[in-house]
Amino acid sequence: MTKSAAIEGEILKPGESLPAGPPLLPGRPASLKTTNGILREMGVCYRAARAGKLDVQTACRLVYILQGMAKVFEIHEFEKRIAALEGRSK
DSSP, rough: OOHHHHHOOOOOOTTOOOOOSSSSSSOOOTTSSSSHHHHHHHHHHHHHHHSSSSSSHHHHHHHHHHHHHHHHHHHHHHHHHHHHHHHHHH
């Protein structure tokens, strides 16, 4: 898919990659360093699929990856909190 086709709203097919360039929806790209940013990016995928700008199968795959990232982020946060609690108890 060409960059201009992606901007005009052509649907990505399974196996196609999104070209570098503007985000699917207007606005600042989400930071994937927080759970809020990951949730926002999931919403972007959902809305793009609903609008027909992104193939549903591709959107599902992206959201699946984002769910994994959220889980890893959550585990990392728990590890930091446990380390802080263990540090206080010494």
